[in-house]
Structures are given as structure tokens and as C-alpha cells.
Amino acid sequence: MPLVPLRPVLDATVKYGYAQGAFNVNAVAQAEAVIAVHEMFRSPAILQGADLANAFMGGRVDFANGTLEDKKKGARNIAEAVKKFAEQSPIPVVLHLDHGISYEQTVQCLRLGFTSVMYDGSHDSLADNIRESQTVVRSAHAVGVSVECELGAISGVEDGISHKNVNLVDVDEVREFISKVDCDALAVGIGNAHGMYQGTPHFDFDRLQACQKLSPPPLVLHGGSGTPDDMIRQAIKLGIRKINVATELRMAFMEGLESTVGQRDFYQMYRTAKENMAALARHKIQLFQGKL
Numbered sequence: 001m002p003l004v005p006l007r008p009v010l011d012a013t014v015k016y017g018y019a020q021g022a023f024n025v026n027a028v029a030q031a032e033a034v035i036a037v038h039e040m041f042r043s044p045a046i047l048q049g050a051d052l053a054n055a056f057m058g059g060r061v062d063f064a065n066g067t068l069e070d071k072k073k074g075a076r077n078i079a080e081a082v083k084k085f086a087e088q089s090p091i092p093v094v095l096h097l098d099h100g101i102s103y104e105q106t107v108q109c110l111r112l113g114f115t116s117v118m119y120d121g122s123h124d125s126l127a128d129n130i131r132e133s134q135t136v137v138r139s140a141h142a143v144g145v146s147v148e149c150e151l152g153a154i155s156g157v158e159d160g161i162s163h164k165n166v167n168l169v170d171v172d173e174v175r176e177f178i179s180k181v182d183c184d185a186l187a188v189g190i191g192n193a194h195g196m197y198q199g200t201p202h203f204d205f206d207r208l209q210a211c212q213k214l215s216p217p218p219l220v221l222h223g224g225s226g227t228p229d230d231m232i233r234q235a236i237k238l239g240i241r242k243i244n245v246a247t248e249l250r251m252a253f254m255e256g257l258e259s260t261v262g263q264r265d266f267y268q269m270y271r272t273a274k275e276n277m278a279a280l281a282r283h284k285i286q287l288f289q290g291k292l
């Protein structure tokens with residue numbers, strides 16, 4: 001079926017009290033495997049490409065140095081692959097831009113067929129974040145595309161770029177932001193970080209609960225990789241409705257390649273990498289749906 005926007009998928013999670021996984025894909029094989037796993041559960045799927053990683057999909061191996069043109073090319077490549085798989089699939093699929101960092105780059109994805117975009121203004125002042133988020137929402141909503149915004153910058157390493165400062169979301173800022181920005185999802189920093197955690201992460205669940213009491217749009221947890229299952233359950237209980245997973249998926253894919261490299265059989269390596277990643281995605285989906 002054709003791609004669908006994010007909002008109705010998240011509305012269902014709110015109604016039934018679960019979370020939807022949002023999986024970052026950096027290769028066509030990953031997109032194919034992620035959709036296939038969701039088909040097994042007859043669940044909608046959210047596939048996302050992050051700003052920098054899109055340059056990789058645009059053919060730039062040193063993607064940290066990717067230009068806007070590389071990112072655009074990559075965004076188009078991933079969009080075409082996901083659209084093709086989604087059209088052949090019986091489940092609803094959302095194609096989401098993860099961490100759009102400018103109005104121009106985020107809005108560019110509207111033309112490329114993304115059905116959801118994130119505008120991440122969390123590193124700017126609240127006033128700037130509100131202003132830019134409003135303009136993105138206005139443009140995206142005009143063409144039926146959902147928008148995720150962010151408050152409280154999320155630290156850690158994403159696509160090789162390190163953000164060191166932990167910046168927990170300010171509840172008063174959430175109140176002001178949601179009164180002014182009509183976004184469809186809101187990512188909040190509660191101590192979560194991109195990349196694998198060293199040791200057990202510390203999430204500020206009281207802060208999450210305080211955000212949820214404000215009746216915000218569906219809340220998003222970034223940095224899903226390596227989060228202990230019981231913390232995921234608690235986050236969902238307190239209102240998290242979308243959980244992003246990237247690093248663990250890539251690791252599962254690589255471990256699949258490593259385990260078969262001695263066989264020197266391309267097809268076997270490729271199959272095992274996909275199966276390994278699919279097994280991880282299966283676990284996450286079941287956990288996020290409250291089945292584990």
C-alpha cells in the first residue's frame with residue numbers, strides 16, 4: 001500500500017497504550033528486512049533515515065562530510081526503496097526523516113515523498129526552536145506530512161557525531177512549546193542517549209511523567225539501543241509512544257556478517273546479516289507492544 005503519515009500510526013499507540021518502534025535504515029537490505037518483520041506481526045512500520053546517514057545512502061562513504069546534495073541524493077534513494085517495498089506490502093509503512101537540522105533540508109524531504117519529518121531544533125534557544133518548528137509544521141501539514149519535534153537535546157553518538165551535553169527536557173518549556181507548535185510527536189530528553197550506553201542508563205521518569213501530564217502529542221524516546229527491557233516497559237507506561245532504534249540494528253547486521261565471513265559465501269553472509277537484524281527487530285517489536 002502507499003506510504004502513510006506518522007500521526008495515525010501514533011494515534012493507535014495512544015489508544016491501545018503501546019509504543020511503535022522506529023527503525024533507522026542505512027541500506028536497502030535493512031529496509032527490506034524491517035518491513036518483512038513487521039509483516040509477520042501485521043503491524044505498521046516506521047522506517048527512518050537520519051540526516052547524516054542519508055549522505056551514506058547518497059553514495060558518500062565518508063558520510064560525516066556529506067554535502068546537502070549527497071544527503072538529498074541519499075534521501076531520494078532511501079525514499080524510492082522504501083516506497084517500492086511499501087507498495088508491495090499489505091502493512092502501512094511510514095517513511096520518516098530523523099533529525100532534520102534545517103528548515104530547507106527538512107522541507108526538501110516533502111518533495112522526495114517522506115510522509116513524516118523530524119525537525120530537531122533542540123540545540124537552539126526555545127524561541128528559535130518554536131519559530132522554526134512552526135514553519136516546518138505549517139509546510140508539512142499543508143501536504144499531509146506529520147512532524148516530530150524535540151526538546152531537551154539528546155546526547156551520545158549518532159552516525160559518528162558525538163553530542164556530549166546531557167540536556168534534560170524542561171517541563172515548563174514543554175508546556176510553552178506544545179501551546180504554540182502543533183506537532184504530531186515530541187521527542188524528549190530524559191537522560192537517554194544515542195549509541196550504546198556504557199553501564200545502565202539513568203532515565204528521569206518523574207520528568208517524563210510530568211511531561212505526560214501536560215497532554216502532549218505522542219512522546220518519542222530516542223536512543224533505544226541498549227536500553228534495558230524493564231526501562232523500556234516503564235517508559236511506555238509513562239507515555240512513550242515511539243522508540244527509535246539505530247545502533248543495535250547496525251550491530252546485529254554486522255554480527256551476522258562476522259559470523260559467516262569464514263564461509264566466504266556472499267549470499268550466506270547477506271542472508272545471515274539480514275536474519276540477525278530481523279531477529280533483533282522482532283524482539284523490539286514484541287517488547288514495545290507489551291508482549292514480552
Ligand code: 13P
Pocket residue numbers: 024050098099193194195196221222223224225244245246247248
Ligand atoms: P540508537 O542508535 O541509540 O538506537 O538511537 C537511535 C535514534 O534515536 C535515532 O534518532
